[in-house]
Amino acid sequence: MCGIFGYVGSEKASPILCRGLKNLEYRGYDSVGIVTGSSQLEIRKDVGRIDDLKTRLSLEELGGNLGIGHTRWATHGRVTAKNSHPHTDCKNKVAIIHNGIIENYLELKTKLVERGHRFSSDTDSEVIAHLIEEWLSKSGPLPGTASSVNGSSFEDACTKAFKQLRGSYAVLAICEGEEKIVAVRKDSPLVVGISEIGTFFASDVAPIMDWTKDVVYLENNDFVVAEKGDIRFYNLDSGEVKRPVSTVEWDLEEAKKGNFEHFMLKEISEQAETIQRACVQDMAVVDRIAGMIRSGYGVFFIACGSSYHACLTGSYLFSKVANLHVNVVLASEFENYEHFLTKKTLVFAVSQSGETADVLEAVRAAKRRGSRIVSITNVMGSSLSREGDELLLMNSGPEICVLSTKTYTSQVVMMALLACALNGDHESCLQKVKDLYLDIYNLTSRSMRDRLKALAGDLSSQDHIYMIGRGLQYTTALEAALKVKEVSYIHTEAFAGGELKHGPLALIEEGTPVFVFVSKENGDRIVSNAQEVKARGGFVIGVSDWDNPVFDRWIKVPDCEDLNPVIQAIPMQVLAYELAVQKNLDPDKPRNLAKSVTVL
Numbered sequence: 001m002c003g004i005f006g007y008v009g010s011e012k013a014s015p016i017l018c019r020g021l022k023n024l025e026y027r028g029y030d031s032v033g034i035v036t037g038s039s040q041l042e043i044r045k046d047v048g049r050i051d052d053l054k055t056r057l058s059l060e061e062l063g064g065n066l067g068i069g070h071t072r073w074a075t076h077g078r079v080t081a082k083n084s085h086p087h088t089d090c091k092n093k094v095a096i097i098h099n100g101i102i103e104n105y106l107e108l109k110t111k112l113v114e115r116g117h118r119f120s121s122d123t124d125s126e127v128i129a130h131l132i133e134e135w136l137s138k139s140g141p142l143p144g145t146a147s148s149v150n151g152s153s154f155e156d157a158c159t160k161a162f163k164q165l166r167g168s169y170a171v172l173a174i175c176e177g178e179e180k181i182v183a184v185r186k187d188s189p190l191v192v193g194i195s196e197i198g199t200f201f202a203s204d205v206a207p208i209m210d211w212t213k214d215v216v217y218l219e220n221n222d223f224v225v226a227e228k229g230d231i232r233f234y235n236l237d238s239g240e241v242k243r244p245v246s247t248v249e250w251d252l253e254e255a256k257k258g259n260f261e262h263f264m265l266k267e268i269s270e271q272a273e274t275i276q277r278a279c280v281q282d283m284a285v286v287d288r289i290a291g292m293i294r295s296g297y298g299v300f301f302i303a304c305g306s307s308y309h310a311c312l313t314g315s316y317l318f319s320k321v322a323n324l325h326v327n328v329v330l331a332s333e334f335e336n337y338e339h340f341l342t343k344k345t346l347v348f349a350v351s352q353s354g355e356t357a358d359v360l361e362a363v364r365a366a367k368r369r370g371s372r373i374v375s376i377t378n379v380m381g382s383s384l385s386r387e388g389d390e391l392l393l394m395n396s397g398p399e400i401c402v403l404s405t406k407t408y409t410s411q412v413v414m415m416a417l418l419a420c421a422l423n424g425d426h427e428s429c430l431q432k433v434k435d436l437y438l439d440i441y442n443l444t445s446r447s448m449r450d451r452l453k454a455l456a457g458d459l460s461s462q463d464h465i466y467m468i469g470r471g472l473q474y475t476t477a478l479e480a481a482l483k484v485k486e487v488s489y490i491h492t493e494a495f496a497g498g499e500l501k502h503g504p505l506a507l508i509e510e511g512t513p514v515f516v517f518v519s520k521e522n523g524d525r526i527v528s529n530a531q532e533v534k535a536r537g538g539f540v541i542g543v544s545d546w547d548n549p550v551f552d553r554w555i556k557v558p559d560c561e562d563l564n565p566v567i568q569a570i571p572m573q574v575l576a577y578e579l580a581v582q583k584n585l586d587p588d589k590p591r592n593l594a595k596s597v598t599v600l
């Protein structure tokens, strides 16, 4: 998703902006731009990667001690230089960068064009620069949009312009002749970093941590004015406000690759530790949440992607361990269920980033109906971490790779912990998670990787891969298929074993690879499904703790009962990684995908 970076202070801004944008790369982007200066604005932008553009556009040469920079992930308008940010007003005096969606941009643009404004891009974002220009001008506001005014200061003009926007936005704005950055956020992430050399703005904490760990998490509608040596916080609804400075507790080293070639491999390798950290919870809070589940009149789990798979796994665990039914709904589909919500409903919102727009929208809809919210996220200070009545943190440390790996297994462990808490027995879960340490260590070892690398070599030219499982192994198959498809671009699909004969069996032909996830519990039935595949010429790859004659290949994993979804996911993450590497793809940044999906 788009990334925002801004700096004002005592140092030359352009090298800082380039480094900050480089640090934001993991969010995914297609174009880059920066603008610096105060007496005169200097703008450079184009399609491409930051490292190439830094040289080609001499980005680090731009002068001035303040500037803003942007990595764009196209939503409105094609991937072109003119659509890249920053965007400016008609006279190139005001420059803005924006992350989010301006829902009423067409309405605003039409009025601005009628007033003589000339637009240079197809983006929704550009209206912001023209609106500020409009409010700065002597001629007053857009007819019918606000009360009249005759010219405003830059801050004033920004406030008035921001109040006209509908949608989600994190915006940084600068203006020729002004030594300040003006910022605003609503439903899009924006963090402020405070340091001795100046003030930083970014979409996330990690990119700021090269300079400071002291950050301010902004509330919705917060409006910030930062100058060299001074920063003021306002809220568009309530005037000047105080915002606490928090110190980031994790270390930047955790967000760096270390000796690993890719973040994906590093993050896969951290899981022996991260699942332990997922269990470090205040058990009084866990018990309180278990009580809320028991007394909830309807319990919904909402999430997207891998987080959704973790919730589905949770629903099987709750059913099996605690004899309790919960509803699991894709956040993007939740509007179809909203009418069931009441004050007694309990909604779990699960999101690694805590910024997924679909999840936040669903949470806000649930809050409007008075339902109680439990947030489960990995990012302290994220929007989701501030939306809920109760909060559980995953404690996985930063996950930089676009694919969820360590945070998925942490989420599953947290589901298991809640399921055990429903039975008044966290201890059994904690012990089982401790026992996984060595198994995970082995599954991420060099020798296991080499075996999976060989298998990846055999599969990398395939066009289709299928995966089947039953119960907890079905949700594992769903997650494994997502991992393989998103990073290797091989069409990979998962089915419940029992569904094969209802359609998917037609896809099996000579040599079609089918992964079969097996556990002791459902062993016989899923092995029968594997035989159905084999009988049609399929190439069966078993993932289980025992070998079976039906398997053409066998990935050996220990049997960890309810925690099999953790243990069986890990070799599939490694396989997905090896497939990407063998196909010369970047596992950390799959095409068309972003780490934090902040648009609906």
Ligand code: M6R
Residues within 6 Å of the ligand: 304, 305, 306, 307, 350, 351, 352, 353, 354, 355, 356, 359, 402, 403, 404, 405, 482, 483, 486, 593, 595, 596, 597
């Ligand atoms: O940050 P979230 O957990 O809300 O993200 C949800 C999905 O976007 C995410 O899990 C996505 O599917 C990943 N690419 C999966 O690897």
